[in-house]
Amino acid sequence: LAKTTQPISMDSYEGQEVNITCSHNNIATNDYITWYQQFPSQGPRFIIQGYKTKVTNEVASLFIPADRKSSTLSLPRVSLSDTAVYYCLVVPGGSQGNLIFGKGTKLSVKP
């Protein structure tokens, strides 16, 4: 199982683009990368997932380099409501079960 490492915290201001990088050096060939957002007193919520290159949806982009040993979640023009903890999770493709989260990145967006 690929272990993930993220910065513990990040600060930003409203309107800025925020990039949170996750390191997963021992990612396996079939693994894919997912990102979750968690607000206080709520369960984590899925944001985006990808296997390689770039994925974009209505809330974020995910950049994965060719070696796949890291991934970067990009949040365009953050607002105060984006203040949350963000987790990356590496998931073995074609299997479920022993899914281990890292400690996440606490993003604080200031006015």
Add this chain to the structure above:
Amino acid sequence: IAGITQAPTSQILAAGRRMTLRCTQDMRHNAMYWYRQDLGLGLRLIHYSNTAGTTGKGEVPDGYSVSRANTDDFPLTLASAVPSQTSVYFCASSDLNSPLHFGNGTRLTVT
């Protein structure tokens, strides 16, 4: 609304007592999970189940047991609660190669 229901929402429990946290999903997902979340420690996997009738141990299984008699339900039992089991407990479910869906959590205090 489809999703995961956890009960109770919160509970104060005397040490030594037995307690079962309930989790029900209506999405017919194969896999279900129990995580605990403590300040500064992120989400830690307690037990998981890939399909009805099977269970597996996660990172921190000691002191907890689970069962998966059917697809929808995945109860977590503390046979004899201890103060170190004070935490917020999240249940989640997923299908193969699809994101995790989390419940809103159970806040448990063991005194």
